[in-house]
Amino acid sequence: MAENHDRASEPVLYELRAARKRYGSGDTLVHAVAGIDLRIERGEFVVVAGPSGSGKTTLLQLLGALDRPSGGDVLFEGRSLAAMSDAELAGLRRTTLGFIFQQFNLIPTLTAQQNVEVALAPGELRAPDRRQRARDLLGRVGLGARAGHLPSQLSGGEQQRVAIARALANEPRVLLADEPTGNLDSATGDEVLALLRSLNEEDGISVVLVTHDPSSADSAKRLVRIRDGLLLGPAEVVPVTAA
Amino acid sequence: MFYLSYIACELRRRKGRTLLTALGLGVGVGLVVTVTALSNGLDRAQRKVLAPLTGVGTDVSVTRPLKVNAGGAGFAGPGAGLSASERKQLEQENGGARIGLQNLGKPGAKFQQTNFVTLTQLSFPATTIGDVKALAGVADVAGGLTITALTVSGTVPKSTQPQGPPGAGATGGPPRNINFDQLSLAGVDPTHPTLAAISPGQIVKGSYLTAGVTRQAVLNISYARRKGLAVGDKLELKGRTFTIVGIAKTPIGGQASDAYLELDQLQRLSGRAGRVNVLYVRARRADAVGSVQESIERSVAGSSVTTSKDLADRVGGSLVDAKNLSSKLGTALAIAGLIAAFAIACLLTLSSVTKRIRELGTLKAIGWPQRLVVRQVTGESLAQGALGGIAGAVIGVAGAAVITAIGPTLKASVAAAASPVAAGPGPGAGPLGGSFGQGAVTSGSALVKLDAPVDVGLILLAVGLALLGGLLAGAVGGLRAARLRPADALRHIG
Numbered sequence: 163m164a165e166n167h168d169r170a171s172e173p174v175l176y177e178l179r180a181a182r183k184r185y186g187s188g189d190t191l192v193h194a195v196a197g198i199d200l201r202i203e204r205g206e207f208v209v210v211a212g213p214s215g216s217g218k219t220t221l222l223q224l225l226g227a228l229d230r231p232s233g234g235d236v237l238f239e240g241r242s243l244a245a246m247s248d249a250e251l252a253g254l255r256r257t258t259l260g261f262i263f264q265q266f267n268l269i270p271t272l273t274a275q276q277n278v279e280v281a282l283a284p285g286e287l288r289a290p291d292r293r294q295r296a297r298d299l300l301g302r303v304g305l306g307a308r309a310g311h312l313p314s315q316l317s318g319g320e321q322q323r324v325a326i327a328r329a330l331a332n333e334p335r336v337l338l339a340d341e342p343t344g345n346l347d348s349a350t351g352d353e354v355l356a357l358l359r360s361l362n363e364e365d366g367i368s369v370v371l372v373t374h375d376p377s378s379a380d381s382a383k384r385l386v387r388i389r390d391g392l393l394l395g396p397a398e399v400v401p402v403t404a405a
Numbered sequence: 406m407f408y409l410s411y412i413a414c415e416l417r418r419r420k421g422r423t424l425l426t427a428l429g430l431g432v433g434v435g436l437v438v439t440v441t442a443l444s445n446g447l448d449r450a451q452r453k454v455l456a457p458l459t460g461v462g463t464d465v466s467v468t469r470p471l472k473v474n475a476g477g478a479g480f481a482g483p484g485a486g487l488s489a490s491e492r493k494q495l496e497q498e499n500g501g502a503r504i505g506l507q508n509l510g511k512p513g514a515k516f517q518q519t520n521f522v523t524l525t526q527l528s529f530p531a532t533t534i535g536d537v538k539a540l541a542g543v544a545d546v547a548g549g550l551t552i553t554a555l556t557v558s559g560t561v562p563k564s565t566q567p568q569g570p571p572g573a574g575a576t577g578g579p580p581r582n583i584n585f586d587q588l589s590l591a592g593v594d595p596t597h598p599t600l601a602a603i604s605p606g607q608i609v610k611g612s613y614l615t616a617g618v619t620r621q622a623v624l625n626i627s628y629a630r631r632k633g634l635a636v637g638d639k640l641e642l643k644g645r646t647f648t649i650v651g652i653a654k655t656p657i658g659g660q661a662s663d664a665y666l667e668l669d670q671l672q673r674l675s676g677r678a679g680r681v682n683v684l685y686v687r688a689r690r691a692d693a694v695g696s697v698q699e700s701i702e703r704s705v706a707g708s709s710v711t712t713s714k715d716l717a718d719r720v721g722g723s724l725v726d727a728k729n730l731s732s733k734l735g736t737a738l739a740i741a742g743l744i745a746a747f748a749i750a751c752l753l754t755l756s757s758v759t760k761r762i763r764e765l766g767t768l769k770a771i772g773w774p775q776r777l778v779v780r781q782v783t784g785e786s787l788a789q790g791a792l793g794g795i796a797g798a799v800i801g802v803a804g805a806a807v808i809t810a811i812g813p814t815l816k817a818s819v820a821a822a823a824s825p826v827a828a829g830p831g832p833g834a835g836p837l838g839g840s841f842g843q844g845a846v847t848s849g850s851a852l853v854k855l856d857a858p859v860d861v862g863l864i865l866l867a868v869g870l871a872l873l874g875g876l877l878a879g880a881v882g883g884l885r886a887a888r889l890r891p892a893d894a895l896r897h898i899g
Contacts, residue, residue, distance in 0.1 A: 220892075228770055229892035249774055256772020263895070267767040271418035272411065281771045283407040292407070312418075328771065 175336065175368055176202040176225055180234035183220050183391075194220035196391030197234065202370060204335070207362045209382035210372040217391040218372040219340055225370055226259055226338045227251040256284060260329030260367075264341035266321040268313040274300060274324045275309040281331035299327040303357065319350035326357060330367075337361065339371040343378060351378075408777075412784050416792075419757075423789060426753045426878070430793025430871045431800055433746020438801020438867045440739040442857035443808055447728040450815060450853040462599030464694045467537065467684040469527040469707045471495075495527060510561050517558035519643040521590075521675035523551070528682040533705060537684055540700045542693035547597035548681030550671050551662060552590055554642060559583040588642070589661075592668035592681075593623075600685035603653045603665055611636035611651030614667055621667065622647040626654045628663035640664060643674060727815055727855070747874045750793070754786050754882035765886050766894020775887050782886045783879030790875015794868030801867055805857035812854045 183195040194217045202208055202225075212218045223229040224236050227243050236243045238258075243251065255261075268277045278296035287295065300309050303323040305316075313321050322342060329337055339358065343351030355378060361367045371378065379385045387394040416423045510516055531548055538546040560582045591602040595616040598605050603623065605613040614621055622640050629635065629652050640647040647666065655661045672678045688697045698710045758765065768778050 223892045223895075226770070228895065229890070252769065252772055252774045254772075255770060259772075261767075261770050263767070265763075267763060267770075267895070269411075269764055269767075271414045276407075276410065276414065279407055280411070280768070283411075284773055284777055289407070332772070 174201055174237075175204045175206070175239065176200065176370075177237040177240075178224070178234065179237070181221075181224055181231045181236050182233035183217075183224060183229065184232045193391050195224065195231070198388075198391075198393055200386065200393065202368065204368055205362070205366050207359065207369045207383045208371070208386060209379045209384070210370065210386045210388055211374065211376060211379055212372075212388035212394075213374055216374075216389045218374075218388050220391075221388065222338055222340050222370065222372045225336075226261060227254050256281075257332055258335050260332070260334035260337045262322070262325050262329050262337060262339040262342045264344040266313070266318075266325045266345070268321055268324055268328075270313050273310050273312055274305060274316065274320075274327075277313070277324055278328045278331055281328045285332065295331065296327075299330055300324070302330075303327045317350075318346050319353060322346060322350075322354050323357065326354070326361075330361070334367065336368045336370065339369065341373055341375075342371065343373070343375065348377075355380075408781065408784065411781060412788050415785050416788055422753065422757055423792065426750055426786075426789045427792035427796050429749035429753065430746050430790060430874045431796025433742045433744075433749075433874070434793060434797025434867045434871045435800025435804060436742035437739045437870060438797060438859065438863055439804030439808070439857070440735040441863055441866070442801065442805035442859045443855075444728075444732070444735060445863075446808070446855050446857040449858065450855055451725075451728060453853060462604065462687055463601075463685040464688045464691075464713060465686040465698055465701065466711050467686060467701055467705060468682060468709050468711075469529060469705070470709045471525055471527065512561050512563040514561045515559070516561055517556060519554050519556045521552045521554055521643075521677070523553065523682060526551075526682050527707070528677060528680040529705070531679050531681050534681070534684060536704065537686060537701055540697065540704060542689050542697045542700065544687045544689045545597070545600060546687075547594045547600035547685045548668065549594070549602055549683040549685060550590075550592035550668055550675070550677060550681050551602065551683055552671070552675055552677075554588040554590055554675075556586045556588070557583065558586070588628075589663045590642075590671060590675075591662035591665050592671035593665050594668045597685070600687060602662060602683075603655060607653045607655055608651045609654045611649070613651055614665065615650075616667075619667070619670065620645065620647045621650045623651040623653050623665040624649055625661055625663050625665075626652050627661075645674065743870065743874075746793075747877055750786070750789070750874045750878035751881045754782070754789075754878040755885060758782060758882045758885045762889065762894045765889055766891050769889065769891040770895060778889075779883035779887050782882045783876070786879030786882060787872060787875045790872045790878070791868070793874060794871030797871050798864045798867040801863070802859050805859045808855065808857040812856065814852050815855050816852055 178198050178200040181195055181198045181200075182193065185192045185194060196217070198221065210218050210221060220229070224231055224243075225238075227238070227246070230244050238254070243254075246254070268274075269280060272280060275293065275296045278299050279292050282292045282295060285292075297306065297309055300306050303326055305320060305323055305327070308316060308320060313324070316324065322345075326337075326342075337358065342358070343354055346354060358369055358371065362369045371382070373379070528550070534546045534548050537543060562582065593601040593603065593614055595601075595614040598613060603613075608623070609626060611623070614623055624634055624640070629649075634640070634649055636649055636652060638649045640649055642664075647664075653665065666674075668681070672680060686697065686701065688694045694712055694714075698712055701710050702708055765778055765782075768781070769775070
C-alpha cells in the first residue's frame, strides 16, 4: 500500500515502487514480497516488523542489493538496483551499506579484529592502516580488549558487536540489520539496540532494522508493519515516540 | 596481504579438513614418486646389466652361420644346405677329415694334435671389411675370428680297429688313453679395441692385447679359474707359447671365448690367413643401426646380422619381469592413485565450500567481489596442494627408502645363443659332445641389487602434481563459490 507523505524536499535514500520478489514456480510459487511501495529518507531509523514468513528478510535483502526484485523497482539514491551489474552491487554493498545478521555470520577461523578487517580487505588500505581501523572500531563498540579472540571465545552480544564493527568498517551510509537481537537475551539485545540508536543519532547513519519482536520497535523513529509480503496499516506510517 | 592471513587461518584452524585433503593428495602423489623411483631403479639395474653389451662400441655384428636342415629335424651335418663351394670351403677350413689315429706314430708313442675347427659359421675374406665399411651409415668395421682349438693327446693305442668279434660292430668308445680338450678362441684386432669380442673395459686383471706384440693372450676369467691360470702364466697352443697378459670378464649376453689372441696370429696359427668369420660394425648414428643392418644383410650373402638391441632383448629373468610389471601395473597403479587423490581433493573442497556457504555468502554480502571469493577458495586449495606435495614427497621418499633398504636381488639371465648347429655328437662333431658354438653369447645370469633412487626432479614432480591437484580442486570449489548468490547463501542453514 503506498505511503502518503510530503517529504519531496528531503533526500530519498530508498524508493521501492511496487517491488516484488517471488521464489519457485507452479505449485511452489511463493510471493515473498508481493508489491511494496516504500520510501526511506536519509538519517531515518526504520523498523520493519512482522511475523515469521512475512517477507521482512526478503525486503531487507532487496534493500541491501543482495537479491534482485522479480518485478517493480528498488531505487537507492535514485539509482535502480535492478539495472546494476553484480560487480556494481558488490561495490555498493562494500562502500555504502553495512549488514548485521541475526546469526552474526562471523568467520569462525578469524579473530575479532580479523573479522572487522575482512570487510576492509577488498579496499586499498595498507595493512597497518587496516589493522588500526579495525582496532578503533572494536574500541568503539567496547571490544578493544577482545580483538585477538576467536568468535567461539566471545559471547553472543560480543559477537554481535563485532558484527556491528564490521558493518561500520567502510563508513556506510546505511546499516541493514536482520533480527540483530534474535539470538540475544533481552539485556544484551537492548545494548545492541542502544548502540544502533547512537550510530543513527550521533553519526547520522540510516538504519533499517527488521524484526519479529515488537519490543525492538521502541527503538524506531518509524515503524513499518509487513505481512504476507505486503505492508500493513494505514497509508501513513505511524511514527513511534522513543521511550 | 590479508588474503594470505585468511588462508593461513583457515588451514590452521580447520586442521581436520586440511590434514585429510593434504594426506589424500600426499598418498596419491607419494605412490607416483615411489613407483617412479622403483622404475628408475629397475632402469638403472637393467642399464648396469646391459651397459657392457651396449657400451662396447659395437652396434652390429655380422656372421655367416650355417643353416639348419630345412626339415627342422636338427642338425643335418656340416655342409647341409650349403652350396658346393661353401661346402668345399668348410671342409678346407676344418682341415677335411676327422681326427684320425692312424698316422700319429707307433703304438705306445705319445702324441698331441691340435685342429682348429668351426662348425657353426663360415668365414669370409677380410676384404669384406672394406665392403661393409663403404656402406652408408657405417662408421667403422673390424674383423674377428672365433674358432675352437680341438686338441687330441695321449698314447697311440695298440690297435685302431674296432674291438670285438667280426661283424659285432664297434665296441666301446675311444681308447681310454686318449684325451680330448677344446679351447674356444677369438681373434681380436687390437687396433680396434672397441670393435672386438672383448674391450679394454672388460679387463679385470692385467692388460689388454697390445698391437704388434706377439704371442700374447687374454683369458676369460671363468676359463682362467678352471685351469688355475693367472697373468704372467703361459698358454700352450699348437706348439706355440703365449704369455697371458690379462684376464677378462665378459658380461652376460656378451661374446665369450676361453682365450683371446691377436687376430693376425690366430689367423696364421689356424691356417685362415686373410679370413674372418665375424665383423664388428659401428653405425654413424644410433638411429642408423636399423638401416645399416638391412644394408649388410643385402650386401653380404648368407649373413646373419645381430644388433645390440637383439642381445638386450634376450636378457630375461626376474629383473626383466619386474621391469615389465613396473611399467604396466606400476604405471597403472600410480595413475589410478593420482586420479583417486585428485578426486578426493576435489570432493573435500566441494564439501568444504558447501559447509561454508553462509560464510562465503557473508563475504559477498559485505562487498567482496566474486573474483576475491573465488581466489580465496582456490588459494586455500593450492595451499593444501602444497602441503600435499610435501606429504607426497615424504611418503614417496620413504617408500623408495624402504625398497632400497630391503634391496631385493633380481636376476638377469641370458640363455645360450640359439646355434644353428645342434649340440651333441654328429658327423664331424667329434666324440666330446657339447656345442662347438664358438663365440657363443655368454649365457648364465647376473644378480643385481635393486634400489629406488629419488632425485630432485622426482621431488619437484611430486610437489607439482600435488599443486595441480590443489588447483583442480580449487577450480571446482571456486566455480561452486562463484555461482553462490548472496541471498541464497545467507538463507542456507549451516
